[in-house]
Amino acid sequence: MKIEKKKDMPIGVFDSGVGGLTVAREIMRQLPNESIVYFGDTARVPYGSKSETTIIRYSRQIIRFLLTKEVKAIVIACNTASALALDAVRKEFKIPIIGVVAPGARAAREETINKKIGVIGTEATVKSEIYKKLIQAEDPQISVSGRACPLFVPLVEEGFAKHKITQEVIDIYLSDMRKSDIDTLILGCTHYPLLRSRIREYMGEKIHLVNPAYETAMDLKRLLAEEEMLRDIPVNGQEEHGEYSFYVSDAADKFKQFANSILPYDIETTKQINIEEY
Template identity: 65%
Template sequence: MTDKLKEKEEFRYAPIGVFDSGVGGLTVAREIMRQIPKERIIYFGDTARVPYGSKSKETIIRFSRQIIRFLQSKGVKAIVIACNTASALALETVQPEFDIPILGVVKAGAKEAAKVTKNGKIGVIATESTIESQLYTKEIHSHKPNAQVLGKPCPLFVPLVEEGWLKDPVTVEVANRYLEPLLESGIDTLIMGCTHYPLLRSTLRQIMGEKVNLVNPAYETARELKSLLERNGLNNDGKQNYEGAMHEFYVSDAANKFKNFANSILPYGVDTTQLIHIEDY
């Protein structure tokens, strides 16, 4: 085996980097664990600077570069930007700057929504920055040019999720107010365009009813990641199966709060969450 081939063979056992502004990206990590359980994950939640949704493009790009450099220092073989805001505002800029595959969450979700809609009316709930970027509209139209895309910023959802108020009456009331115009418009498909939002799925389903498709970009992104790893010979072939024991979690603030939340939604227990100073990267 040549040195280059040996290096690639060893690289397939390297971990996957996943990052988000906070706990929302755990929905993506959870899907990766379910769909490709032999892979290790190194997760970073930028809990000191959450939410990202109201910040400028320049700031999101700077944050993303710092986090990608941190994940690269951990030897990851691929990175998933498990944050719709960072995917919409930073992915296009940072992808060519680094020499490993970097995936976002917008394209996979948009493609699935275009596929499942019957009446061509698609709603997108997301942060203010993601809606303003128009990226979901652009990506949906690349698959379904005549689709009617209705975006609705939901800025209160992220702080409610970060507080763990997933089924609180306040959250239900806020969701009702946000979703009412989308319901009245007659959409048949709703993209949960922020990785925090699938944690509100039961509330969203209760309000939207059974006839509206709820698209979870986390699920589609994990599927896209699996395909990318297989195409490039980077998938863990099972000779080293970590079964959750080697996942690592890092945050920029509130480590215990993050760990407790992660333990409530992930299939594997999180023993430790390490605090780092992300501005050093």
């Protein structure tokens, strides 16, 4: 395929639900010329309590769907799927695929001063210890402690980010982490940046919060440049940004409303598909 043709192709981005929109938002900001096809698996959210086998199956289905949209690269904008399925799908599909874990681990390793890092995420992500493995592979002197926060995802998905009950849940999950001597905390789920201000308020200003979304967007930019697939101008040549398409497996109207509350550009339509067909 000609290089110019590949440059015009969109980037596929997927997550278990709305959390991956934090990554899509960062891609829109850092790579405004790129087009995006986003899939949110809203019918099967959350992923964090599912088995590795199930997460890999879901990821395969979604990637097969995204390939029908002729994407040039795929971003797994979900920590759970990045932790449990990335290696498997990279072996299976001949397309560049990146996750959010490695960029976040690198950023935390570079930020910590006292070499004590905390990670919050879904049960599956924390149990996998993927952040700990990646960080200590580069610096064994860094200690990494994890805390699963399974209720954060449904609270975000249901629009309770600013509700007082969320603050109570934050206290339950993070009280021990706040008492510890970590200086860096990884928001190890793409839903969690939507709780960033509440977590920041609770943990205090001295703790550096790492949001892997920005680092992931920059990794994607480097990857596309290396592969000569970076889009120089918007695909339609006139608009100030690329074209964005959104698909979900359930509750399209609810997803659209949420997306329009956090993305820099309004989306007009969200299409619902049966992902089990892929």
